[in-house]
Amino acid sequence: ALSDAGVLMGLPRDIATKLAAQTLVGAAKLYLVTGKHPGELxxxxxxxxxxxxxxxxxMEQKGLRGALIAAVEAATLRSKELGKGK
Known part of the structure; x- marks a missing residue:
């Protein structure tokens, strides 16, 4: 979605994808290096x-936070269901 947004804003696909990846890597590195709570960062x-x-x-108005939480919950529940079938 980040890459698509970059394209929507006029960036070539390859640059949009690289910038999206660098954004995610940068955020993760900042957390790992500082150890600070994401809200503080x-x-x-x-x-x-x-x-x-x-x-x-x-993002908050569009419900991104809730959607991410729901996706993790759904995947966890499905994993447990699949695990019971073994």
Whole structure:
């Protein structure tokens, strides 16, 4: 989805995909290096009225957080169901 958004905004597919991957890798590295809670890291990198907080607001309004939690829950439950069938 991040790559598709980059293309929507006018980036060539290869650049959009690389930027999406670098964004995810950078966020993961920041967490692993600092060990800080993700909420604290978010606060460190968001400027009042800035682009990052605008994007976060949109993701929250669209229900991304809930969708991710529901996806993990559904996969876990299905894994348990499949495990019982063995």
């Amino acid at each position: 978010r606060d460190m990198v968001t400027s009042p009225g800035g682009t990052t907080i605008a994007g976060i607001k949109e």
